[in-house]
Every structure is written in C-alpha cells, then in structure tokens.
Amino acid sequence: MSFFAAFRVALRALTRNLTRTFLTVLGIVIGVAAVIAMMAAGAGAREQIKAVFETMGTNMLVIRPQSDATTAVRGGEGSAASLTFADVDAIRTECAAVQYAAAVLQTRAQIGAEEANWNTQVTGTTPDFLTLRQWPAEIGKSLNEEHEQSSAKVVVLGQTVAWQLFGDGSPIGRVVRIKNTPFEVIGVLSKKGQAPNGQDYDDTVFIPLATYRTKIEGGLGDFLRGSIYVSASTPEQVMRAEGQVTALLRERHRTAPGAEDDFRVRNLAEFATAREQTTGTITTLLAAIAAVSLVVGGIGVMNIMMVSVVERTREIGIRMAVGARPIDLLVQFLVEALVLSGIGGLLGLGLGAIAADQLAKALGWISVFPTETALMAIGVASGVGIVFGLYPAIKASRLDPIVALRTET
Amino acid sequence: MNPKGDAQAGQPVIELAQVTRVYTMGDMELRALKGVDLVIERGESVAIMGTSGSGKSTMMNIIGCLDRPTTGSYRLLGDDVSRLSRSELAVVRGRRLGFVFQSFNLLSRTTALENVELPLIYAGVSGRERRRRAKAALERVGLGSRLDHRPSQLSGGQQQRVAIARAIVGEPEILLADEPTGNLDSQTSVEVMAMLQELVAQGITLVLVTHEPDIAEYLGRVVALKDGLISRDGKHTPISAQAALAKLAANAVDPHASARQGHA
Numbered sequence: 001m002s003f004f005a006a007f008r009v010a011l012r013a014l015t016r017n018l019t020r021t022f023l024t025v026l027g028i029v030i031g032v033a034a035v036i037a038m039m040a041a042g043a044g045a046r047e048q049i050k051a052v053f054e055t056m057g058t059n060m061l062v063i064r065p066q067s068d069a070t071t072a073v074r075g076g077e078g079s080a081a082s083l084t085f086a087d088v089d090a091i092r093t094e095c096a097a098v099q100y101a102a103a104v105l106q107t108r109a110q111i112g113a114e115e116a117n118w119n120t121q122v123t124g125t126t127p128d129f130l131t132l133r134q135w136p137a138e139i140g141k142s143l144n145e146e147h148e149q150s151s152a153k154v155v156v157l158g159q160t161v162a163w164q165l166f167g168d169g170s171p172i173g174r175v176v177r178i179k180n181t182p183f184e185v186i187g188v189l190s191k192k193g194q195a196p197n198g199q200d201y202d203d204t205v206f207i208p209l210a211t212y213r214t215k216i217e218g219g220l221g222d223f224l225r226g227s228i229y230v231s232a233s234t235p236e237q238v239m240r241a242e243g244q245v246t247a248l249l250r251e252r253h254r255t256a257p258g259a260e261d262d263f264r265v266r267n268l269a270e271f272a273t274a275r276e277q278t279t280g281t282i283t284t285l286l287a288a289i290a291a292v293s294l295v296v297g298g299i300g301v302m303n304i305m306m307v308s309v310v311e312r313t314r315e316i317g318i319r320m321a322v323g324a325r326p327i328d329l330l331v332q333f334l335v336e337a338l339v340l341s342g343i344g345g346l347l348g349l350g351l352g353a354i355a356a357d358q359l360a361k362a363l364g365w366i367s368v369f370p371t372e373t374a375l376m377a378i379g380v381a382s383g384v385g386i387v388f389g390l391y392p393a394i395k396a397s398r399l400d401p402i403v404a405l406r407t408e409t
Numbered sequence: 410m411n412p413k414g415d416a417q418a419g420q421p422v423i424e425l426a427q428v429t430r431v432y433t434m435g436d437m438e439l440r441a442l443k444g445v446d447l448v449i450e451r452g453e454s455v456a457i458m459g460t461s462g463s464g465k466s467t468m469m470n471i472i473g474c475l476d477r478p479t480t481g482s483y484r485l486l487g488d489d490v491s492r493l494s495r496s497e498l499a500v501v502r503g504r505r506l507g508f509v510f511q512s513f514n515l516l517s518r519t520t521a522l523e524n525v526e527l528p529l530i531y532a533g534v535s536g537r538e539r540r541r542r543a544k545a546a547l548e549r550v551g552l553g554s555r556l557d558h559r560p561s562q563l564s565g566g567q568q569q570r571v572a573i574a575r576a577i578v579g580e581p582e583i584l585l586a587d588e589p590t591g592n593l594d595s596q597t598s599v600e601v602m603a604m605l606q607e608l609v610a611q612g613i614t615l616v617l618v619t620h621e622p623d624i625a626e627y628l629g630r631v632v633a634l635k636d637g638l639i640s641r642d643g644k645h646t647p648i649s650a651q652a653a654l655a656k657l658a659a660n661a662v663d664p665h666a667s668a669r670q671g672h673a
C-alpha cells in the first residue's frame with residue numbers, strides 16, 4: 001500500500017469520530033503551543049534586553065581607575081586616582097575610533113526644592129555625555145558648552161526627580177538646592193526607563209562638570225575621581241576604540257610593558273551578551289518544561305491509537321485476508337498516528353503564535369516568532385506521533401487474521 | 410510461484426498431506442485436524458461438510474493461508490506454503506485466493522466499490538485501473554448500479570455479492586467460501602450458488618464449507634470431515650442452480666423473481 005493510500009485511510013478513520021480526534025489532538029496542540037510560546041517569549045525577552053542595552057549604547061566604553069592590589073583594599077574600584085581630566089581630552093583627540101569622550105563624576109546628594117526634597121544621584125559631566133547616551137531634553141534645554149565654560153549653576157533633571165520635586169508643575173526656571181548651592185532648572189530629560197538591573201535611569205540630575213568640581217566635590221585637582229565614558233564612532237568600532245584607549249592611557253600613564261593597567265575598560269556589549277545568555281538558559285528551561293506536555297500529548301495519541309486498534313480488529317482481519325501484509329498495517333496505523341500528531345502540531349503552531357504575540361503584548365516585549373523553533377516543534381510533534389504510534393501499530397500488525405476476523409465489533 | 414495459467418485443468422491446485430492442526434490453550438491440547446490428506450484439482454467445486462467442531466473451518470483457514478499446519482505439508486499451486494512467513498502468506502492470499510465469509514466481512518461505512526478495491530490496493534494496482542477493475546467485478550455480480558452503496562444500505566444477498574466481487578477482483582485461481590449462504594434465505598442462497606457455479610464454469614476452483622446438504626448438491630464433490638479426519642469423499646454431478654431458480658420462478662407467480670432469473 002502506498003503512503004498516499006495509507007494517508008487517505010488514516011484521514012477517513014480520523015474523520016469518522018471527529019470529537020475524539022479533536023480531544024486526542026488537543027494534547028499535542030497544547031504541548032506544541034506551549035513550547036512555541038515559551039521560546040517566542042524568550043526570544044522576545046532577549047530582543048528586549050538587546051534593545052535596552054542599545055539605548056544605553058552598545059558602542060559605549062566605560063573607563064574607571066583601577067587600583068593595584070594594595071590601594072584596592074582601601075578604596076575599591078573608581079576611588080583610586082589614576083585618570084586625569086587631560087586623559088579625557090587626549091582620548092577624544094587622539095583615538096581615531098572614538099567619537100565622544102566625557103568625564104563623569106557622581107555622588108548621591110539631597111536635592112531640595114521649595115515643596116519637596118529628594119535624595120538622588122548628582123552627575124557632573126560635559127554635554128558630550130548626554131549626546132553619547134542619546135539622552136535629549138524633553139522640555140527646556142540640555143547642558144551646553146557655554147554652561148561648562150562659565151561653570152553655570154544650572155541643572156537638568158531626570159523625569160523621576162522632576163516628578164518628585166515638582167509633580168505636575170513645570171520645573172523650568174525653578175531653583176533647587178544641591179549641597180546648599182542654588183541651581184536653576186533649565187530642562188527635564190526624556191524618559192530613559194529602567195536599567196537591565198532594575199535601576200531607575202531617570203532618578204538622576206545633571207550639572208556641568210566644571211560646576212560639579214567647584215561646588216559639589218572639589219579636591220583632587222587634575223585627577224578624575226569617577227569614570228570616563230567613551231563612545232566609538234560605530235558599534236563595529238568598539239573593539240578598536242578599546243584597543244586605542246588602552247594603548248593611549250598606558251602610554252600616558254607610563255605603564256611599564258608587562259605591568260598591569262591602572263585603569264579598567266568595560267564594554268557594554270559584553271554585558272549585553274552575558275545577559276542574553278542567561279535569558280537563553282531560562283528560556284530553554286521553560287521550553288523543556290513545556291516539552292513535557294508534548295510527551296503527555298503523545299501518550300494521549302498512543303492511548304487513542306490503542307483504542308482504535310481494538311475497535312478495528314475486524315477491519316484489520318479483513319484487510320489481512322485480502323492480502324495486507326503485517327507491514328502494511330504497521331504503516332497504516334503509524335501514518336494515522338502521524339496525521340493525528342501532525343494536525344496537532346500545525347494547530348499548536350497557530351495557537352502558539354497567537355499566545356506568543358499576546359504574551360509579548362502583555363509584557364511589553366518585542367514580539368518575535370521563532371521560525372526554527374516552530375519547525376522543530378512540528379518535527380518533535382511528528383516524532384512523538386511515530387514513537388507513541390509505534391506500539392499500537394505493532395500490535396495491529398501482529399494480530400492473527402483468524403482471530404481478528406472472528407472478533408465481533 | 411508459477412505464473413497464472415501455467416497449471417492446466419486436472420492438475421492439483423491444493424494438496425494437503427498428513428496435515429494436523431493442534432491448538433494449545435495453556436496445558437490443554439486440542440487436535441482439530443488429525444492428519445488430513447486432500448487433493449483438489451483445478452476447476453473442481455468441492456463442498457466440505459461435517460458436524461460442528463469437526464474441523465471444517467480449521468482446514469479452510471489452512472487452505473486459505475490464514476493459518477499454518479502444525480505438521481504435514483500443504484502445496485498450493487505446486488508450491489509448499491506450509492512454512493511461509495506471515496508476510497509471504499499475505500501475498501499468496503492477495504494473489505492466488507479469494508475469500509467469501511458467512512458474515513460477509515465488508516468494511517462498514519465504506520462503499521461497495523471501495524470494498525471491492527481493497528485487495529487491489531494491497532496488490533499495488535494504482536487508482537484508475539483499480540477502480541475500473543472493481544467496477545467490472547461488481548458488474549459481473551449484477552451490482553453495477555450499487556457502486557456507492559454502503560453495506561448497511563444493501564440486503565444480505567447484495568452484501569454477499571459484493572463480497573464475491575471482492576473475492577474475484579484479483580482474478581484468483583481459487584475461491585474459498587466458509588458457509589457463504591449461512592446468513593441468507595433459501596432463494597438468495599440459490600442465487601449466490603448460481604453465481605458461484607458460473608465462476609466455476611469460467612474455470613475457478615471452488616472450495617465451500619456448508620452445513621446444508623441442499624447447498625452441497627450444487628457442487629461436484631463432497632468431502633465430509635469427522636473429528637478432524639476425512640470420513641467420506643465422493644464426486645457426483647452437480648445440479649444446476651440456474652435450473653433450480655427457474656423452477657422456483659415457475660412455482661411462485663413472482664414477476665420479480667423471473668426478471669432476476671432473466672439476467673443472472
């Protein structure tokens with residue numbers, strides 16, 4: 001019997017009892033749908049993380065002073081003084097792959113308006129920083145070079161701070177006090193959202209670097225007690241920029257060949273990758289759990305195929321009497337199981353795609369349809385059909401034609 | 410296997426030699442056949458008779474390659490088939506034999522045409538040719554107008570005729586019938602016998618199990634079984650089922666019956 005003939009016989013047998021066929025297929029449908037929804041959700045989450053890191057800037061490098069072992073005990077990362085403000089200018093002018101470079105000094109401070117106080121992060125930096133973070137003002141103005149030159153006592157608020165201090169009111173032109181120095185609010189930044197670690201990006205204020213150095217934290221002279229943010233001209237240039245910055249700083253700091261760097265360069269793209277991998281692992285785990293339901297579905301198929309073989313014992317006998325070989329009946333019942341699980345796989349694919357889409361919408365993720373996973377799920381469903389259909393099919397093929405013909409059904 | 414038509418009339422097509430069949434159930438042994446010798450020649454029509462439990466069906470199953478002898482040999486069309494595998498026996502059944510059963514054994518919810526096509530599916534005959542031959546076989550048994558009827562939409566006699574069409578569609582040398590008239594009234598039984606006689610006239614070898622001496626009259630040889638052994642084996646001239654039908658038609662003033670007789 002040809003495969004096509006077996007296929008037609010299978011379709012006829014399955015359409016004979018549609019309710020039962022539907023219920024049998026349901027297990028497979030749910031299994032496949034669950035696997036696809038999980039994988040799609042995972043892929044969406046990964047895309048989301050990627051997007052978040054991209055708003056942070058995947059072409060960004062962060063350079064911090066790195067103390068040697070002895071000073072590290074006392075100060076920790078960022079506290080040692082090895083980077084200078086001159087380094088920032090040198091990086092900007094001498095490293096070809098670097099587009100922007102900005103010194104960033106940060107401290108936590110109380111910020112007071114007339115109505116409210118708020119404890120937040122105060123950042124002193126040059127306008128380049130907000131440019132390389134792609135963080136424009138939503139209302140008012142952002143920091144500019146003039147503010148920097150004149151050590152202007154102006155501040156740009158993150159959205160969270162603006163809300164905490166002024167609520168619905170407009171903060172522009174209002175005065176806030178940071179460490180007893182009055183600052184004029186000139187702008188509110190656009191919303192940046194949450195960092196991958198849950199930190200609120202918008203809970204921060206920016207003031208000109210020169211102002212920060214004179215009014216907030218004086219002290220170290222030429223040495224920079226913070227970080228340098230650098231952006232490469234393109235994301236592809238990140239590695240080159242990192243190499244150039246490292247070479248330049250080693251030369252400027254007169255680090256002996258073979259000696260350790262007195263600074264540390266961190267690449268956000270690496271962060272992003274690590275994060276994506278973690279998500280990938282979790283996704284795989286979830287999909288594996290979903291796959292269990294696929295196996296349960298497979299057992300459902302086996303169950304119904306067993307019933308089918310028993311119910312159709314006489315039919316099997318008749319087929320054998322007119323010349324069907326055991327292998328013909330094996331194929332016939334296998335094809336039937338395969339058709340069952342194949343239909344289940346396709347329906348599951350549809351349902352899974354819808355579920356994935358809804359899930360992505362509900363969680364505010366990017367909706368991704370994992371094509372390979374979908375193909376895999378269909379393949380697995382068919383595999384399940386064959387594996388679980390095999391036993392009933394073997395049973396059918398081993399029936400004794402005489403006994404089968406005598407069975408009353 | 411010899412190709413069809415190799416053996417001529419008068420040549421043995423079925424040769425049973427010292428065939429036994431022992432059923433074992435747990436530690437019980439039941440000897441259903443105790444050493445049967447039987448030779449049937451091409452073109453013969455043989456009635457197997459005997460009391461219930463004498464082993465008729467057991468012997469038919471062996472002849473029909475549905476079962477294998479416990480000991481002894483069975484040569485079918487010159488080839489020893491007593492040691493063939495299940496798969497090989499299935500092929501022999503499909504190519505050489507046709508079966509007619511007491512309970513018709515048609516697939517329900519399947520049309521007459523598709524039922525008749527069934528053996529051809531397993532013989533690997535492809536779609537259009539298969540339908541053509543199935544249709545021809547149904548026309549041969551006078552059911553050309555019932556192709557799309559399901560078994561539940563046909564009378565018992567019609568169902569048995571579909572079964573006969575299914576048995577002959579593969580043009581087998583041998584037709585095996587286990588009480589084919591057991592579920593039919595006497596009029597329909599004679600009609601079925603007329604049809605079988607016609608097939609014998611066309612050269613098929615017929616082996617038929619029956620309880621009824623009336624039915625055995627239509628066959629040219631009667632083999633009686635008793636307790637798993639052949640107790641009697643004799644030839645005679647069969648009476649014509651056609652003639653019997655004509656007689657029935659003459660007795661009953663039934664225009665319907667005479668019409669049927671007209672083109673049977």
Ligand SMILES: Nc1ncnc2c1ncn2[C@@H]1O[C@H](COP(=O)(O)OP(=O)(O)OP(=O)(O)O)[C@@H](O)[C@H]1O
Pocket residue numbers: 432433434439440441459460461462463464465466467468
């Ligand atoms: N599958 C089987 N297992 C065990 N015993 C069996 C089996 N088939 C038949 N027998 C026994 O073998 C003997 C012969 O049975 P068989 O069916 O051949 O008789 P039969 O002549 O066809 O009878 P009937 O006229 O009632 O159909 C009986 O005693 C029966 O009980």
Ligand SMILES: [Mg+2]
Pocket residue numbers: 465466467
């Ligand atoms: Mg019997």
